[in-house]
Amino acid sequence: MSSSEEPGTDEVGTDAVDAGAVVKPVVAVVGRPNVGKSTLVNRIIGRRAAVVQDVPGVTRDRVSYDARWNGRELVVVDTGGWAPDAQGMAAQIAEQAELAIAAADAVLLVVDATVGIQDVDEAVVRVLRRSNKPVVLAANKVDDQRTEAEAAAMWNLGLGEPFPVSALHGRGSGDLLDAVLAALPEAPTEVFDAPRGPRRVAIVGKPNVGKSSLLNKLAGQKRAVVDNASGTTVDPVDELVDIGGVTYQLIDTAGIRRRVKEASGHEYYASLRTQGAIERAEVCIVVIDASEPITEQDLRILSMVEEAGRALVVAFNKWDLTDEERRRYLDREIERDMVQFTWAGHVNMSALTGRHVDRVGTAIEGALAAWETRVSTGKLNSFLGRVVAAHPHPVRGGKQPRILFGTQAQAGPPTFVLFTSGTLDPQYVRFVERRLREDFDFQGTPVHLEVRAREKRKNRT
Template structure:
């Protein structure tokens, strides 16, 4: 039976919904006869409706050449930030995973923060200010050998306005004799200065203990996507036309376009109104290869691209339709899927595609993107503007699917009929059964199946495809996780 026939046969009414909900309630009650852990109970109660909480964010700020990147390397435990004995080496804010005393957090390195500067230094200062606003707490690094400078005092004023908890690190205290130099930093009014040597590791443990006391258990900035207009990340390998599409949608030359691959390095945000709705489009650097294989400026550009994707709700992945589909194109799409973002595949440069190439591209899509057939696809030309007006509908559809939820009653009624018509194959004399199912979260949709035995990957894909056929979800990845539970032995604890 096709999805359309199945839906037509149901002719859903309020009575059907009520009956399905009662049946689901019975299935849920029967599940209590199985061994459930605390996480199971939380999922069933709706307490685990979203992904695990993102770790809190700690920004490391200070004026140039006070040792911020050295401290970042010390905390992370390896050389991740470039360090040189000259000011201004770090220009962008870059985040790294870190942990201390069993607690995880994200550490953000920033460029030197100076007040009243121009040119690239002004851009660096803005990046540092943005890092503070996007952090749960801040470490202000000061050179204890120099003492309080006018720049330090100005930075403190800005930090107070941010209303973020601040931990003061008095760096370059390489011996106990120098600890008296740190005492003068009480004058900044930020409380106790922690004397440390980022280079040698001296005192960093006490500093990190203070950091953990300042950081919240749950991040107030990393969990939620930014409010306001929907955010769309333009992704793709270099020179597929991301900047050209942004300029076409904006109706003006907002970003530099050049045939040279790699023209864009930093994510560029632009608010653009399409069909009466405002969108924030983020033009990103072209993704050349895996992050760990990149070097220098390309490495930092790839990190910033990944950060822009994390803050977006939808990814427009551009491919050059005039060229064969590459492994890198597929990897970019997978990156968006792994990030759990809604997805629209944009086949750009359609004006350069002849009839033979169109048939060839369809075959490549069917062969190489068999697992991404659900993605919305738009063929257009950023250079001429042909069919760019079709983007809004595709983006709306993908985002609606990304936020869609299937009622528990309907989901279990559907899976019950599906399992009756197409039961799981018998393996080792046993046939696993789906005991109960619930949609645990949206953005992207995530379904949890409680089963009496292991559900094979092939059957999971079959269930996912049938869910898509029946309930839609065009343009969004969906996740299906299976929790195998055994029946509680008689006399066992509930």
């Protein structure tokens, strides 16, 4: 096979640039034991990741890998050998394969061309027909032209054209992967961003908490008008500012009123523009007056940033106006009222005196790094396996939903899709999210989890 056909040359890495909020299509690789499924998976992903041995039954669990072919990213799920009427561990392996089929967008059925069609192959075909999933047939172990005639006999399985391949040598794998891509749902049109300019940072908060003072201190000059009267800033003000050697585009915004309907005239439109500034930003600095109790307005602004999916830094300003007693009360307020924002980085600072303002740049950098973090499918599923083994989902109504596997749909913010055998309890989803944060250090960014439960089988007459 020519090097241009080699799937490994186009493999996606864990540091791939995110192309948008697109869930990668899933391909389940299935077949009876010892037909070369794991060898073919290694060929597709371009490295020896799946364990291969010349005895049946080496692969037992579903294992997911990231792959890329002809510019399309996909998730390849390797499964154990499927056998009908299996008992014991073999039955569990077969069940894992069926679950992989149910959660997949397309199925790659691997058969051994050198031994012909077996009863087990026909049993697998019956399962695949019931699944109504698109199927690509790979006739494996076709190492030379002489064996291609044996591959042609696989037409009798009734799945259309068999693609002769040699997983071991790579022969024919390019054509096979082209057929797999053709069987997958149509890829959305990719939108490539222009070269990225300075990172966009919105400074938001309720009126008169010191947003413009913070902008001036960070800029090292009086860029925004500052006055003790609330509502001095009306239009969002953009400023290129160098913080710790990094240039950021800072957006100072008008304070957000308690209710939009309470604002009138220019204040109403200023509030709308502020919401637009949050949407336009990549990270938001929410400024809170540390000398006053945390208010419902502060919490609402934090929620706006979280719902917009932006990285978050909380700046407790006016620290110079707090005494020891106020700081104790503030700790209690944070513990009681901001429990759902414990993932955000905090900076205790004074924009007036410059105390700890230098820490804002470090907090922005950390939040953006977490916001753009990508977790490979292999690492993610290894993590999910550990979590589910230690803390399985509770049984509900005699059934115990399981996480089959997961993949990261996008970064900015990190968004994960969990494919499950049933609906997960919201508290269990929150538990998985907490563990994700702990294991992958998502400090300063929202994390979104989407659960896709497997469709229930319809009763057949």
